[in-house]
Amino acid sequence: MQDILNDICKTITAEPNKGKVASYIPELACIDPEQFGISVALPDGQVFNAGSAHQLFSIQSISKVFTLTIALGKLGDAIWSRVGREPSGDPFNSIVQLEHEGGKPRNPFINAGAIAVTDAIMMGHKPRETLGEILQFVRFIADDNSIGIDEKVAQSEKLTGDRNASLAHFMAAFGNLKNPVEQVLGTYFHHCSISMSCEQLAQAGLFLVSDGINESTGFRVVSAQRARRINSLMMMCGHYDGSGEFAYRVGLPGKSGVGGGILAIAPGKASIAVWSPGLDSIGNSKLGTQALELLVQKTGWSIFGH
Numbered sequence: 001m002q003d004i005l006n007d008i009c010k011t012i013t014a015e016p017n018k019g020k021v022a023s024y025i026p027e028l029a030c031i032d033p034e035q036f037g038i039s040v041a042l043p044d045g046q047v048f049n050a051g052s053a054h055q056l057f058s059i060q061s062i063s064k065v066f067t068l069t070i071a072l073g074k075l076g077d078a079i080w081s082r083v084g085r086e087p088s089g090d091p092f093n094s095i096v097q098l099e100h101e102g103g104k105p106r107n108p109f110i111n112a113g114a115i116a117v118t119d120a121i122m123m124g125h126k127p128r129e130t131l132g133e134i135l136q137f138v139r140f141i142a143d144d145n146s147i148g149i150d151e152k153v154a155q156s157e158k159l160t161g162d163r164n165a166s167l168a169h170f171m172a173a174f175g176n177l178k179n180p181v182e183q184v185l186g187t188y189f190h191h192c193s194i195s196m197s198c199e200q201l202a203q204a205g206l207f208l209v210s211d212g213i214n215e216s217t218g219f220r221v222v223s224a225q226r227a228r229r230i231n232s233l234m235m236m237c238g239h240y241d242g243s244g245e246f247a248y249r250v251g252l253p254g255k256s257g258v259g260g261g262i263l264a265i266a267p268g269k270a271s272i273a274v275w276s277p278g279l280d281s282i283g284n285s286k287l288g289t290q291a292l293e294l295l296v297q298k299t300g301w302s303i304f305g306h
């Protein structure tokens with residue numbers, strides 16, 4: 001495995017076209033696109049790293065997997081009255097479907113869906129309490145208490161957050177937001193601004209590899225049925241309107257973020273995190289996707305076979 005990761009790292013770092021770093025969040029616009037990290041965590045506790053696997057980066061929309069998991073724990077199937085389970089076929093920050101579909105976002109991974117999920121898990125609590133809960137959950141699944149939030153990124157998102165504010169107000173107008181818009185957005189921006197390394201992220205994904213149990217710590221996080229369902233949502237919706245392309249090229253449940261990270265799950269085999277800040281036109285990590293494509297070619301880990 002170490003040789004495979006070293007090879008991938010060599011190929012990826014030699015790629016001349018790195019994609020474009022997200023510029024709509026000013027704090028992310030100044031990240032060096034030359035960086036690359038990959039980490040593979042196995043259920044038996046082994047972890048393999050290559051490149052800048054210990055460098056912290058903004059996990060952005062990858063946090064939506066964790067907030068969905070918390071929401072399912074708190075509300076169970078009731079969450080599905082607030083948000084759907086279908087791919088959107090539209091960009092992550094699109095507003096058009098919301099009007100046609102009565103303020104119910106297509107899925108929990110587009111921005112509108114994640115904002116509704118954030119509202120649902122607040123359940124009348126203060127943003128600080130909800131954020132504490134999210135952070136505690138992420139630290140628990142990654143088995144790492146050092147994980148924190150980058151306040152500068154959160155403030156930067158808030159400053160340029162008109163689009164997310166529009167989505168939130170639009171949903172509020174349909175009655176699909178229960179807490180004050182400002183508070184929901186503040187909580188959303190902060191969980192998107194959690195900083196993690198590839199290694200921490202790969203560890204955090206382990207519960208989705210082994211039917212809901214993080215085998216390296218021995219803790220059950222969710223039921224087997226819930227883990228399977230979260231994986232299916234990541235497969236169908238985790239890369240927005242690029243989810244079909246990701247399934248075609250990589251064939252794993254995956255969740256991307258505009259910080260350039262991707263968490264991918266090979267059920268029964270491994271949790272994988274990659275990071276390359278340059279994005280493709282859809283907002284998914286360009287070289288991160290390429291690295292995962294190489295990894296499944298070399299390991300046969302795609303859920304669709306070799």
Ligand SMILES: NC(=O)CC[C@H](N)C(=O)O
Nearest residue numbers: 060061092111192257258
């Ligand atoms: N795709 C993403 O990672 C988007 C998340 C980002 N925080 C936003 O709201 O725009």
